[in-house]
Amino acid sequence: MTGSNQSWMNATLPILGCFGGGSLYGWSGLSPSVQIAFNVGSGLASMVFSFALASFTIGVLLSPMLLGRIPSRYRLSFATALAAASLAASCVAPSFGIFVVTYGMGFGFSSGAIYSLAIAHASASRRPNLLVPISVAAFGLGGAVFGPMGIWLAALGWSVWSTLPALCCLSFVATANLLTTQKPNEYSFVADNKHIFIKPGRTILKLWMVFATGSCAGLIVLGLASNFLVTNPASQAATIFAAAAGNTAGRLSASAVASWCGPKPGILGALSASILSLTALGFATAPVMIVAWLFLIAFSYGQVASQTPLLVSRHFSGSAFPSAFGWVFTGWGAAGLLGPWGAGWVLEKTGDLRFALLGCILICLLGLWLTIRLPEPKAKIAEG
Secondary structure, three states: OOHHHHHHHHHHHHHHHHHHHHHHHHHHHHHHHHHHHHOOOHHHHHHHHHHHHHHHHHHHHHHHHHHOOOOHHHHHHHHHHHHHHHHHHHHOOOOHHHHHHHHHHHHHHHHHHHHHHHHHHHHOOOOHHHHHHHHHHHHHHHHHHHHHHHHHHHHOOOHHHHHHHHHHHHHHHHHHHHHOOOOOOOOOOOOOOOOOOOOOOHHHHHHHHHHHHHHHHHHHHHHHHHHOOOOOHHHHHHHHHHHHHHHHHHHHHHHHHHHHHOHHHHHHHHHHHHHHHHHHHHHOOOHHHHHHHHHHHHHHHHHHHHHHHHHHHHHEOHHHHHHHHHHHHHHHHHHHHHHHHHHHHHHHHHOOHHHHHHHHHHHHHHHHHHHHHOOOOOOOEOOO
């Protein structure tokens, strides 16, 4: 393999791993198949997504410590192989409980490990402003592709085997990473990826609250996207694609927004846009407008998701960043655990999505207030 091909593979494989792990964001495309296969309602199906998001968070928090015992060149292969094995096990799960363990916990955790590896690789590279947003966006792109694909394959009778394309993607990354000779280049680590442990303090708590409240509405919309238009599979696929595509577009554009105004104003703008879009969605009746507002809500969430690592890096740098970001990311996990599960329960009890949207608006207002009160960093906490 030539040097240019090695450089391309070094940059691409972690991002491609994020793309496969991002199929987690296409959950609403798999949810109908799960409900039919295991004879469960929307509340229990939403619980699987909530468990997966919580497990994802645990993977982000613990994987730097757990994977630190493995030689660096094998870490991506280990994480992607574990994700592929978890998906394969969920496809043959004999019961709903086993499916919760294999998909909700196994795939959720391994996807978090993949995400953590990719963000650490990007933040420690010589091109962090390019690779961090792209790595984060790859997860949203995975949902945009694998979610509608899941609806299509389910209509063809694939049932829970509709996760097979994501499984193949992750298996490819695991194999290709083992076969690739990794040499330093502009997309590689500047230094060995050692980490120091940061105990959560007041700054981390404030950032945690901003991320939790800023993410909740977007995660609820991503988890319930297929419920906004239930007339036919094509309409459901359109809502899933709009949510996932908006999420991806928001993540990809975050770097430009942060360069223009900084991550804190970027998050404030995203939350303000989310509040307006959620309000409009509550009154929308035309399918095209429902799809458009879902896109804008997901776009705002994508902005928050990508701006937050940049915001954390304003307060913590160097070897302290992975640990600090891991703690802050648990706020996303809390939003993922409580948000979709709670919204699914409300929908099941009331049959009206507007109650869930009202809760999203209130949470966004709280996030807006918390972000306004977040102080500017006096100095970064770096190594040692």
